[in-house]
Amino acid sequence: MEVLQQATTLIMLRQVASTLIRPSDLAMAMAGLFLFSCLAHRLTQKGPMHWPLFGVLPTLFLHLGDIYDWATVLLARSGGTFPYHGMWLGGAHGVITSDPANVEYILRTRFTNFPKGRYYRERFADLLGDGIFNADDDAWRTQRRAATSEMHSPRFASYSAASIASLVHGKLLVLLSRLAADGRAADLQDIFLRFTFDNICLAAFGVDPGCLAVDLPEVHFAGAFERATELTLIRFIVPPFVWKPMRRLGLGPERELREAVRVVHEFAEKTVSQRRAEFTSSGNLIDRSDLLSRLVEATEDVDVNGGVGSKKLRFSDKFIKDFCISFILAGRDTSSVALTWFFWLLHGRPDVEARVLDELYSIIENRQDINKTGSFDDVVFTVEELGRMDYLQAALSEALRLYPSVPVDFKEAVEDDVLPDGTPVRKGGRVIYSIYSMARSEGVWGKDCREFRPERWIGERGRFEGESQFKYPVFNAGPRLCVGKKFAYVQMKTLAAAVLLRFKVEVVQGQVVVPKMTTTLYMRNGLLVTFKPRQNNKV
Numbered sequence: 001m002e003v004l005q006q007a008t009t010l011i012m013l014r015q016v017a018s019t020l021i022r023p024s025d026l027a028m029a030m031a032g033l034f035l036f037s038c039l040a041h042r043l044t045q046k047g048p049m050h051w052p053l054f055g056v057l058p059t060l061f062l063h064l065g066d067i068y069d070w071a072t073v074l075l076a077r078s079g080g081t082f083p084y085h086g087m088w089l090g091g092a093h094g095v096i097t098s099d100p101a102n103v104e105y106i107l108r109t110r111f112t113n114f115p116k117g118r119y120y121r122e123r124f125a126d127l128l129g130d131g132i133f134n135a136d137d138d139a140w141r142t143q144r145r146a147a148t149s150e151m152h153s154p155r156f157a158s159y160s161a162a163s164i165a166s167l168v169h170g171k172l173l174v175l176l177s178r179l180a181a182d183g184r185a186a187d188l189q190d191i192f193l194r195f196t197f198d199n200i201c202l203a204a205f206g207v208d209p210g211c212l213a214v215d216l217p218e219v220h221f222a223g224a225f226e227r228a229t230e231l232t233l234i235r236f237i238v239p240p241f242v243w244k245p246m247r248r249l250g251l252g253p254e255r256e257l258r259e260a261v262r263v264v265h266e267f268a269e270k271t272v273s274q275r276r277a278e279f280t281s282s283g284n285l286i287d288r289s290d291l292l293s294r295l296v297e298a299t300e301d302v303d304v305n306g307g308v309g310s311k312k313l314r315f316s317d318k319f320i321k322d323f324c325i326s327f328i329l330a331g332r333d334t335s336s337v338a339l340t341w342f343f344w345l346l347h348g349r350p351d352v353e354a355r356v357l358d359e360l361y362s363i364i365e366n367r368q369d370i371n372k373t374g375s376f377d378d379v380v381f382t383v384e385e386l387g388r389m390d391y392l393q394a395a396l397s398e399a400l401r402l403y404p405s406v407p408v409d410f411k412e413a414v415e416d417d418v419l420p421d422g423t424p425v426r427k428g429g430r431v432i433y434s435i436y437s438m439a440r441s442e443g444v445w446g447k448d449c450r451e452f453r454p455e456r457w458i459g460e461r462g463r464f465e466g467e468s469q470f471k472y473p474v475f476n477a478g479p480r481l482c483v484g485k486k487f488a489y490v491q492m493k494t495l496a497a498a499v500l501l502r503f504k505v506e507v508v509q510g511q512v513v514v515p516k517m518t519t520t521l522y523m524r525n526g527l528l529v530t531f532k533p534r535q536n537n538k539v
C-alpha cells in the first residue's frame with residue numbers, strides 16, 4: 001500500500017527530473033541502476049528486484065496490472081516469504097508472506113503486536129470514524145463484544161435469515177424472471193452488489209434502500225457509500241504529502257470524498273436519532289430486530305470508582321453510527337463478489353453444478369409437504385435445510401478459496417519481532433499476507449491447488465469439513481475473525497440455491513473475466529449473463 005504511494009511519488013519525481021536533467025544522462029543513470037540491481041538480485045534471488053534508491057517501486061510498477069499473480073510466483077520462488085522496502089528514506093518496509101504459520105503468528109499468537117495500525121486507521125478515519133473495522137485495542141474490544149453478542153443471538157439470526165429470504169424471493173427472483181422473459185443480458189456482479197447492499201442495510205439499520213428494484217435505480221445513499229469507499233482507497237495510493245493538504249483545502253478527490261462521507265453520515269445520523277426517539281417514546285423496540293435497534297436498547301457495564309463498582313450505560317449515538325457504517329462496509333461487497341466468482345466457476349464446471357442441483361432436489365424430495373405438481377415456484381429453503389447443503393457449502397468455500405473477496409490483508413508491527421520461519425520484522429514494518437497466493441501454493445493446498453475442486457471440503461462421511469483458519473484466512477482468523485461469516489454463508493446459500501433451482505445462468509461469450517486490482521476482488525468488467533428458466537420436472 002505505502003509502496004504504491006511511493007510509486008506515484010516516483011512518477012512525479014521522474015517528471016521533475018526530466019526537466020532538470022538531460023534525457024540521455026537520465027537514461028544512462030537508469031541503465032546503470034538497472035544493471036546494478038539485476039546483479040544484486042541474481043546474488044540474493046529472494047523476492048522482487050529492488051533498485052538502489054527506489055527499492056521495489058520500479059519493479060512493482062511493471063506489475064500493477066497482475067499484482068496478485070506476480071506476488072504468487074515470487075512467493076513460490078522465495079519459499080513463502082520475502083522482505084520488501086520502498087524508496088530510500090520513505091520508511092516503507094516489511095515482509096510479504098503466504099506461510100500459514102506466519103499468518104497464525106500475526107493473527108493469533110502475537111495479536112497485540114500486530115494491530116491494524118495507524119497507517120490504516122488514518123486513511124479510513126473520515127468514513128469509518130472509530131467503527132469496529134477501523135479500531136484497535138479497547139475501542140475494538142468493546143465493539144467486538146457488542147457485535148458478537150448481538151449478531152450471534154437467535155433473534156438476530158432468525159431476523160437476518162428472514163430478511164435474506166424475503167429479498168431473494170420478493171425482489172431478486174422477480175428481477176431475474178423479468179430479465180429472463182426479456183432475454184436481456186445483465187451484469188451479475190452489479191445485481192449481486194445491489195442485493196447485498198440492500199441486505200446489509202436491512203441487517204444494520206432495518207431500512208431497505210431499494211437498490212434491487214426491477215428498474216435498477218440509482219440510489220443516492222448507496223452511490224455515496226460506494227464513492228466514499230473508492231475515494232478513501234485513493235489515500236492508499238497517493239502519498240500523504242499530496243492527499244493531506246488536498247483534504248485540508250478541499251480539493252480534487254478529497255472534496256468529492258468529503259461530500260460522499262457527508263451523505264453517508266447524514267443518513268446514518270438521521271436513522272440513529274429517529275430510532276433513539278422511537279425508543280424513548282415507546283420504551284422499547286420490541287418489533288425491531290436489526291442491529292441498530294439492538295444497540296439502541298443494549299447497555300454495557302462500565303467500571304466506576306476505580307473499578308470498585310460498575311454501572312450500566314447505553315451506547316452513545318456516535319458509537320452506534322460508527323459501528324453500523326463499519327458493518328455496512330464489511331458486508332457490502334464481500335459476499336456479492338464471492339457469488340459472482342462462484343457462478344462464473346460453475347459455468348465452466350457443469351459437473352459441479354449438477355451435484356449442487358442433485359443436493360437441492362434431494363432436500364426437496366425429503367420434505368413432508370412436497371409439492372406434487374413438480375413446480376419449484378414456492379420452494380423457500382429453511383435455515384435447517386441450508387445447513388444440510390454440504391456440497392453447496394463446499395462449492396462456495398472453494399470459490400472463495402480461489403477468489404478470496406479480500407485477496408490481500410496486512411498488519412503493522414508495534415515492536416521488532418521474528419516470524420516463525422525466521423524472517424525478522426522491524427517495528428513499524430508491515431506484514432502483508434496474500435490470501436490469493438496461499439490458495440495457489442502447492443505447499444499449502446497440494447498439487448491440485450489451482451483447480452476448482454469442492455470435493456476437497458467433503459469428508460469421508462460426505463459432510464462438509466472446514467479447514468484451519470490460518471491456512472484459509474478468507475474470513476480473517478484469530479480474535480478478529482469475520483463476525484459476519486455465518487450471516488454470509490446463510491446469505492450466499494439462500495441466494496445460490498434459489499437462483500440455481502430456477503435458472504440456468506449462462507455467461508455471455510467473448511468477455512474478458514479478470515480480477516480488478518483493488519482491496520476487494522471485484523471482476524474488472526463485471527460478468528454479463530443471461531437467465532434461462534429451468535424445466536421443473538425433477539420432483
Ligand code: HEM
Nearest residue numbers: 330331334335338405406474475476480482483484487488
Ligand atoms: C463472503 C463474505 C465475507 C468475507 C469473505 C469476509 C471477510 C472478512 C475479512 C477478511 C475480515 C477482516 C478484514 C480486516 O480486518 O482487514 C472481515 C472482518 C469483518 N467482517 Fe467480514 N466477510 C464477509 C462478509 C461479512 C458480512 C456479510 C458481514 C456483516 C454482516 C461482515 C462483517 C465483518 C465485520 C464487522 C468485520 C470486522 C471484525 C473485526 O475487526 O473484529 N463480513 N471479514
